Amino acid sequence: MGKKNQTWVSEFLLLGLSTDWGTQVSLFVLFLAMYLLTVLGNLLIIILIKLDSKLHTPMYFFLSILSFVDICYTNSTVPQMLVHFLSARKSIPFHSCVLQLYISLAMGSTEFFLLGAMAYDRYVAVCHPLHYMVIMHGGLCLRLASACLTAGLSNSLMQTLMIFQLPFCRTVINHxxxxxxxxxxxxxxxxxxxxxxVAISGFLVIMLPCILVLFSYAHIVAAILRIRSSQGRRKAFGTCASHLTVVSMCFGTAIFTYMRPVGRSSAGQEKMVALFYAVVTPMLNPLIYSLRNNDVIGALKRTLEKLKENK
Known part of the structure; x- marks a missing residue:
């Protein structure tokens, strides 16, 4: 009976964030602004890293990949959410739902692995500065980025296949x-x-990169404390501050939500966490890495000066 019901599922209905029309219009304006800021901010990071030779380092290579992942993650859910804010009937075709879940889960998983790889990069930069470019050579960076993407896509494929082979008796998604x-x-x-x-996937995708991050920063803190000058300590910590801020936001929220038993998380909590990862984090990442990073600000100034000269 269950499998028979499943064959008749051609679309799902989404409840969204609110049923009040005025609230939905307000949310549309708010999230449209955040979406545009997210896409433009991350595109700007990618373009600056591509154009400025001073940013052709392993750290900024990983940052450009992170920005690309954030754009894909945001585009997997936010455009549809914006349309639904102004729609009376919030429906999504079955195959679109499958694709949306796959892409959002793949990009979310990839981001956690990338943050782990970036933590390793910061560990090498602080603890082995003289051998940094030898260890973090281009080939290793490409392999790490490829491994992060492959792991994220594989995890998402496994979860998506397991979920959508289930028979569905309801078609209204409270999300x-x-x-x-x-x-x-x-x-x-x-x-x-x-x-x-879900629990095993959560451990592999969230806890393993988190353990790598903790291991890396334990050695980073120990190395920084051995630096005698306060200026040297500030400079060493400054190279990690932006990454540490992003890591704290992402891993803290994910552990709170997905490392608990599935039945204990409410629909409201899941919506807030999904909004955080789909809208807030991708918007904040370029702001955190640009406003707290003199190299990125310098690259932006040099690019603007070149544009003025060309005019």
Missing amino acids: FACEMLAVLRLSCVDISLNKVM
């Missing part, structure tokens, strides 16, 4: 997007195996 836990609740069969796989 603004096809989010993993929200879609799982639509199934009319036992999802114990899926809960176990």
Whole structure:
């Protein structure tokens, strides 16, 4: 009976964030502004790193990949959410839902692995500064970035296949997007195996990179404390401050949400966390890395000066 019901599912209905028209219009304006800022900010980071030779270093290579991932993540959910704010019927076709869940989960997983790789990069820069460019050579950076993307795509593929082979007895998703836990609740069969796989996936995608980050920063802090001059300590910590800020936001929220039993997270909490990762984090990342980074600010000034000269 369950599988028969599943064959008739051609679309899902999303409840969204609010049913009040005035609230939805206000949210549309707010999230449209945040979406534009996210896309433009991350594109600016990618363009500056591409154009300025002084930013052709491993750290900025990983930052450009992170910006690209953030753009893909945001585009997987936010445009549809904006359309639904102004729509009376918030529906999404079955195959679009599958694709949305796959891309958002893949990009989210990739981001955690990337933050772990960036932590390793900062560890080498602070703890082995004389051998930094030898260790973090171009080939290693490409392999690390490829491994992060492959791991994220593989994890998402496994989770997506397991979720959408389930029979669905309901088609109304209490969310603004096809989010993993929200879609799982639509199934009319036992999802114990899926809960176990979510827990295992959470450990591999969240906890393993988090352990790498903690290991790296433990050695970084120890190395910084051995620096005698206060100016040297500030400079060493300054190279890690932006990354540490992003890591604290991403891993803190993810551990709180996804490392708990699936049944203990409410739909409201899941919506807030999904908004954080789809809208807030991608918007803040370029701001954090640019406003706190003299190299990026300098690259922006040099690029603007070149544009003025060309005119």
